[in-house]
Amino acid sequence: MIFIHNEGITDPSINLALEEYALRNFDGATNYLLFYINEPSIIIGRNQNTLEEINHEYIEEHDIHVVRRRSGGGAVYHDLGNLNFSFMTRYEHGNLHNFKKFTDPVIRVLNDMGVEGELSGRNDIVVNGRKISGNAQFSTGKRMLSHGTLLLDSDLDEVTNALNVKMSKIQSKGHKSIRSRVANINEFLDEPLSIEEFRELLLKGLYRDRDEFETYHLTEQEWEDVHALRDERYSNWDWNYGKSPKFNIQRNRRFDIGEIDLRLDVEKGYIENLKIYGDFFGKEPVEELADQFVGLRYHPDDLEQALASVDVQDYFGDLPQDEFLNLLYGADE
Structure with missing residues (x-):
């Protein structure tokens, strides 16, 4: 495994671009590890509606970055007290x-x-029932990454200040506030660590049973390519926010695989637009699934027929076909 050095960059749009660039362009037979620390930012899951996840006035007032990542899952808050790791x-x-x-x-x-x-639920690391790490994944088909956060000394009050926490998520976890469910790793250490000390201890620990590992520094040309990807995607408003049209039908439900939120434009009985949001994890982009319903009658027979040739688990993980159909058209819960 080769460690990729990000040269101390704390701009989340560059770090996420670096992560994707390395995944797609570095040696496909080699495993890589990347660490990065971001300035205060909200990192939005690939399938989420950004405007419904953030406290827009607060982030504008406090100059907090908002960047959408390629992996699924929910929105997370990053700051200089949080270490991000990525296995490729x-x-x-x-x-x-x-x-x-x-x-x-x-x-x-x-x-x-x-x-x-310990690992808890779908993708969290917890200590004494309190979350210190959230994790997500993304696959290109040939390569994949699994990345996560490690809250060492983050400002936990900012988690609730910057994010709009949905009641469905709070209730599903049986807690009254997100603040009571998260913790910093320093709370469980006899002596608190700086983020730099923690980074070095984690890196040495991950390579403890390996021969001397290699640290890779990108070339000047590779950094130019990373910045080009940042400009094309991660600093692009359309990617980070997208257009959020008004929908005349909304259907939302929380499953074991996460929350799925459907927004439909139905005109004269036909689906003109379908957007799928949520904090689920899937291998394929949900836009491909949504496009298959555009132009169909909003009728269970047509929807079921369209789903017959689709494996919804490619888009949502372990979700039965009939449960998605029921969300799309069935009785509300």
């Missing part, structure tokens, strides 16, 4: 959605520090 490997069917494979090495290092972490 060859895509294998058994690895996608297998968060345990990629979080176990991190948890082992935390345990060695005296922090008793």
